[in-house]
Amino acid sequence: MSLKVRINEDMKAAMRAKESARLSALRLLLAAVKQREIDERIELDDAAVLAVVDKMLKQRRDSVAQYEAAQRFDLANAERFEIDxxxxxxxxxLNADQIAAAVDEAIKATGASAAADMGKLMAVLKPQLAGKADMAEVSKLVKSRLSN
Incomplete structure (x- = not known):
């Protein structure tokens, strides 16, 4: 079952169970997927749907931080629910060891040795790790490995 179909089925189940908060979050996700399909005039595969999910998760995490800074814990909790x-x-x-192994392997494969090679290294790592690891954390690890 494709990811898009699974999300659609979960939305129907949330409707039947009258879970309004979950239903709202799933509708937002499906709307974002549909918007991207319309904008790019393509049918999204699972990897592209995961990219939409990642983008929405990042937006929700940013919102939580902003709501907490503004002392709006009710809104922060709503965003946390959507994150869940x-x-x-x-x-x-992937766990930290698997990510570190992938970074080390990419460094060997590309021959990267300095911070100037970071773009080349990230270009190799992104297709491998996208959706499986937080790319911001991967970037930090790459910076630390190349600076040593």
């Missing part, structure tokens, strides 16, 4: 709903569609992430 969206996170269910992400594949199991």
């Amino acid at each position: 709903v969206l996170s269910a569609y992400k594949p199991a992430g």
